[in-house]
Amino acid sequence: MTTVPVTSQQQRLPHPPGPLGKWPQGVLKQFQDEPLATMMKMFREYGDAIRFRAVLHFYGYLFFHPDHNKHILQDNNRNYTKMPHPSLSLLQPVVGNGLLTSDGDFWRRQRRLAAPAFHRKRIAEFATTMTAATDTMLKSWHSLTKNGRPLDINEAMMHLTLEIVGETLFSIDLTREADTIGDSFSAVNEEIARLTGIPFADLGLRIPFLPSTRQVNNHTAILTQVVHGIIQERRQSGLEAEDLLGMLMSARDEDTGEGMSDQQLHDEVMTIMLAGHETTAVALAWTFYLLSEHPDVLEELEAEVDGVLNGRLPIFDDVPNLRYTTMVLEESMRLYPPAFAIARWGNDEDEVGGYYVPKNSVITMSPYVTHRHPDFWDAPERFDPQRFTPEHKAERPRYAYLPFGGGPRLCIGQSFAMTEAILLLASIVQQYRLTLMPGSQVELEPLITLRPKGQLMMTLTAR
Numbered sequence: 001m002t003t004v005p006v007t008s009q010q011q012r013l014p015h016p017p018g019p020l021g022k023w024p025q026g027v028l029k030q031f032q033d034e035p036l037a038t039m040m041k042m043f044r045e046y047g048d049a050i051r052f053r054a055v056l057h058f059y060g061y062l063f064f065h066p067d068h069n070k071h072i073l074q075d076n077n078r079n080y081t082k083m084p085h086p087s088l089s090l091l092q093p094v095v096g097n098g099l100l101t102s103d104g105d106f107w108r109r110q111r112r113l114a115a116p117a118f119h120r121k122r123i124a125e126f127a128t129t130m131t132a133a134t135d136t137m138l139k140s141w142h143s144l145t146k147n148g149r150p151l152d153i154n155e156a157m158m159h160l161t162l163e164i165v166g167e168t169l170f171s172i173d174l175t176r177e178a179d180t181i182g183d184s185f186s187a188v189n190e191e192i193a194r195l196t197g198i199p200f201a202d203l204g205l206r207i208p209f210l211p212s213t214r215q216v217n218n219h220t221a222i223l224t225q226v227v228h229g230i231i232q233e234r235r236q237s238g239l240e241a242e243d244l245l246g247m248l249m250s251a252r253d254e255d256t257g258e259g260m261s262d263q264q265l266h267d268e269v270m271t272i273m274l275a276g277h278e279t280t281a282v283a284l285a286w287t288f289y290l291l292s293e294h295p296d297v298l299e300e301l302e303a304e305v306d307g308v309l310n311g312r313l314p315i316f317d318d319v320p321n322l323r324y325t326t327m328v329l330e331e332s333m334r335l336y337p338p339a340f341a342i343a344r345w346g347n348d349e350d351e352v353g354g355y356y357v358p359k360n361s362v363i364t365m366s367p368y369v370t371h372r373h374p375d376f377w378d379a380p381e382r383f384d385p386q387r388f389t390p391e392h393k394a395e396r397p398r399y400a401y402l403p404f405g406g407g408p409r410l411c412i413g414q415s416f417a418m419t420e421a422i423l424l425l426a427s428i429v430q431q432y433r434l435t436l437m438p439g440s441q442v443e444l445e446p447l448i449t450l451r452p453k454g455q456l457m458m459t460l461t462a463r
Contacts, residue, residue: 013356016049026053069399073407080344096267117244127316161277327385
């Protein structure tokens with residue numbers, strides 16, 4: 001029998017506190033049933049750093065303090081990789097080895113190739129497409145105001161942001177595929193969320209006859225067909241567009257001179273297509289819900305939009321002047337961050353916040369919890385855009401607010417997403433007031449992203 005040597009760190013540092021649960025299941029089922037409520041409960045009981053028994057002798061680690069986030073995401077980021085984290089392993093059959101799941105030199109190369117598509121100059125060029133697509137959608141809403149029919153704002157934002165991603169990054173019209181993509185991704189989203197936390201579920205997805213495997217595979221095949229269609233249409237057209245797809249297709253390996261394979265292109269297109277529309281759509285949906293519940297904030301937002309735009313469509317140069325609009329979105333993403341949890345795999349042992357973290361640890365940080373940390377947010381459940389004035393932002397640690405992550409793996413599409421969200425919110429608020437249907441029971445649905453559960457039905461009033 002071999003023994004594992006005890007390191008000096010292990011000797012001198014305590015483990016974080018946390019629940020063990022009942023043998024042998026630990027507290028895993030609590031995470032599966034109510035991940036947000038479970039993390040908040042543990043945070044209130046045990047503090048910023050938590051070790052919990054997941055199942056048998058396997059432990060998970062939760063970190064919520066801004067200093068912990070900074071250490072893991074920035075200071076010692078090379079120790080904390082995406083893979084082989086179990087929840088991200090579940091995503092790999094869907095998005096492949098794209099920017100979301102890849103690591104190391106391969107990830108750095110792919111990010112370097114994709115970065116020019118998200119440069120400020122390119123985003124400025126995309127702004128016209130963003131507002132034009134929104135204006136077309138708003139014109140289609142006129143009939144709804146006449147007959148009083150409600151609208152599922154979450155679905156509407158999903159369609160709109162998917163159209164914008166298609167036109168700006170891939171130079172293709174995805175409106176015809178919007179329902180197909182949305183339904184398939186929702187099905188995959190729900191199934192992966194259900195499997196997250198089940199021990200060795202990522203291995204189970206390799207067994208083709210399991211119902212969960214068939215569910216994920218069938219819907220992934222539908223998404224793959226759409227992505228392959230995008231790539232093949234571009235190859236056959238001979239179009240040399242300076243969009244993201246064009247940049248990826250023309251890229252050449254520095255050593256071999258080879259371009260990306262169709263599989264590499266598939267993985268990046270799939271990642272950007274899904275992540276690039278889902279997160280912004282969810283953020284906007286939650287924003288309209290919050291504005292409906294806070295008419296005083298809505299009135300101030302409308303006043304800014306009317307004053308800055310004076311009845312015209314917004315343009316890229318308006319974004320710096322839409323300060324309150326930006327603050328509303330930032331506060332919405334504080335309360336309902338689309339990426340409510342950030343997963344990492346600790347490759348080597350480390351010290352985080354004075355606690356020992358062994359090698360091969362499953363690490364989870366949660367913007368949802370950190371954004372409610374009472375040491376950094378006064379009355380954290382209150383919706384208050386004034387938290388994001390320049391003065392208040394300067395008072396907080398950088399990693400107290402992380403809707404786009406942080407460190408080298410800060411979301412590559414952050415500027416794209418914020419510009420899009422600001423322009424879309426201003427365009428919609430300028431023309432319509434959205435009101436939550438009376439009697440609506442709005443609940444959180446933490447899947448891969450933090451969605452509203454079911455439909456988010458709203459009535460429209462033309463302004």
